[in-house]
Amino acid sequence: MKAIIIGAGMGGATAGIALQNMGCRVEIYESVREIKPVGAAISIWPNGVKCLNFIGLQQQIKTLGGNMAAMAYRDYRTGETLTQFSLRPLVERVGEYPYPVARAELQSLLLDALGRERISLGKRLVELEDDGRQVTAWFEDGSSASGDLLIGADGAHSVVRGYVLGHTVERRFAGYVNWNGLIAAENGLAPADQWTTFVGQGKRVSLMPVAGGRFYFFFDVPLPQGLRQRSDTAKEDLRGYFAGWCAPVQRLIDRLEPAGVNRVEIHDIDPLEQLVRGRVALLGDAGHSSTPDIGQGGCAAMEDAIVLANLLRTHSLGIEDTLRRYQESRRQRVGSLVLKARKRCDVTHGKDPAATEDWYRSLARETGEHIIDGLADTIEGGPL
Ligand code: FAD
Numbered sequence: 001m002k003a004i005i006i007g008a009g010m011g012g013a014t015a016g017i018a019l020q021n022m023g024c025r026v027e028i029y030e031s032v033r034e035i036k037p038v039g040a041a042i043s044i045w046p047n048g049v050k051c052l053n054f055i056g057l058q059q060q061i062k063t064l065g066g067n068m069a070a071m072a073y074r075d076y077r078t079g080e081t082l083t084q085f086s087l088r089p090l091v092e093r094v095g096e097y098p099y100p101v102a103r104a105e106l107q108s109l110l111l112d113a114l115g116r117e118r119i120s121l122g123k124r125l126v127e128l129e130d131d132g133r134q135v136t137a138w139f140e141d142g143s144s145a146s147g148d149l150l151i152g153a154d155g156a157h158s159v160v161r162g163y164v165l166g167h168t169v170e171r172r173f174a175g176y177v178n179w180n181g182l183i184a185a186e187n188g189l190a191p192a193d194q195w196t197t198f199v200g201q202g203k204r205v206s207l208m209p210v211a212g213g214r215f216y217f218f219f220d221v222p223l224p225q226g227l228r229q230r231s232d233t234a235k236e237d238l239r240g241y242f243a244g245w246c247a248p249v250q251r252l253i254d255r256l257e258p259a260g261v262n263r264v265e266i267h268d269i270d271p272l273e274q275l276v277r278g279r280v281a282l283l284g285d286a287g288h289s290s291t292p293d294i295g296q297g298g299c300a301a302m303e304d305a306i307v308l309a310n311l312l313r314t315h316s317l318g319i320e321d322t323l324r325r326y327q328e329s330r331r332q333r334v335g336s337l338v339l340k341a342r343k344r345c346d347v348t349h350g351k352d353p354a355a356t357e358d359w360y361r362s363l364a365r366e367t368g369e370h371i372i373d374g375l376a377d378t379i380e381g382g383p384l
Pocket of ligand 1: 006007008009010011012013029030031032039041042043044045048123124125126153154155156157158159178180264283284285286292294295296297298299300301
């Protein structure tokens with residue numbers, strides 16, 4: 001069997017490894033000429049970690065992952081702890097650790113495991129054709145590639161999605177802007193083994209431990225779309241949005257290097273009814289682009305990859321039949337993650353200010369049990 005994969009992000013690369021492990025020939029076509037990770041870091045929750053374990057990267061992900069032993073929410077103005085608790089009960093319940101990792105390091109891990117020679121760079125998919133026996137992908141440079149199936153792992157702006165659905169889908173602006181980056185961990189910011197989040201005014205500032213004594217930091221601010229801001233004005237912009245916030249937040253803004261800060265307007269896409277057409281399947285953000293509010297988009301892409309590879313290995317009624325089974329086993333799961341993230345997004349970012357104030361008050365009563373239940377439900381909905 002030969003699979004053509006469009007896109008070498010975390011979804012496409014994981015699918016490539018999983019398919020190769022089952023003996024499938026894989027060719028990946030990627031539009032950019034040089035692969036650079038978008039964003040500084042990412043939290044891989046235990047459902048995603050299990051997918052990496054499944055494709056043979058157990059030791060490597062453990063090495064790259066930060067030690068996130070505890071979780072805390074703090075008041076934006078005073079810095080006082082609203083709630084703080086160990087994540088050990090979560091790990092014991094679901095059987096694996098969460099690992100926040102630097103994106104560049106995760107990307108290198110996946111591409112090395114895949115074999116970089118499998119990836120053709122500078123190949124932008126523009127069209128595809130499924131004749132019932134083979135799928136052919138056509139690229140902007142006039143070249144083409146054919147295989148028994150094609151996996152569209154071409155991200156939130158997917159071209160393959162348009163083919164599968166027969167129409168284009170509008171992305172929905174989620175109402176906030178996220179700035180993120182990496183910074184050396186220090187106690188003046190937060191404990192080095194804790195995911196710490198400062199909340200207030202519908203905004204948040206978060207610090208997550210990443211290996212190598214670093215924090216992955218991010219700032220969220222509810223804002224309109226299309227403001228004329230650049231990453232290099234991040235310091236001034238953030239000073240304005242976070243005026244009056246507590247000392248660790250001011251220290252974080254003082255310390256950050258604007259050149260290393262990403263600024264992202266957050267979007268998602270309504271859950272899709274269809275993830276496959278004939279011999280073509282959508283995987284990752286191409287099929288379910290969500291807001292990052294539950295940190296599950298990349299994890300879900302890796303789940304897609306291992307579910308698809310397993311179905312292809314274990315079913316023999318033909319590729320179209322197997323892809324339909326893939327759609328049936330993933331549609332509800334990925335749709336529910338998109339909606340769960342959207343709901344969390346609205347509460348965190350003050351869409352209904354009264355609901356957000358209720359949430360702040362509930363944090364002050366939280367012992368960790370309720371939050372861990374929510375995290376575990378999401379994680380346990382995964383395939384492993
Ligand atoms: P992508 O990573 O977007 O990769 C798609 C690839 O396809 C790209 O390399 C692109 O160049 C290529 N491509 C696009 N069009 C074409 C074409 N026409 N032809 C050929 N190639 C093409 N997820 C988590 O699990 N945990 C988190 O903590 C988390 N935090 C996040 C924070 C932020 C701020 C954001 C924005 C997202 C976050 N996510 C998180 C979501 C996660 O980043 C995505 O879900 C994940 O990167 C999706 O991977 P993918 O491979 O599907 O798509």
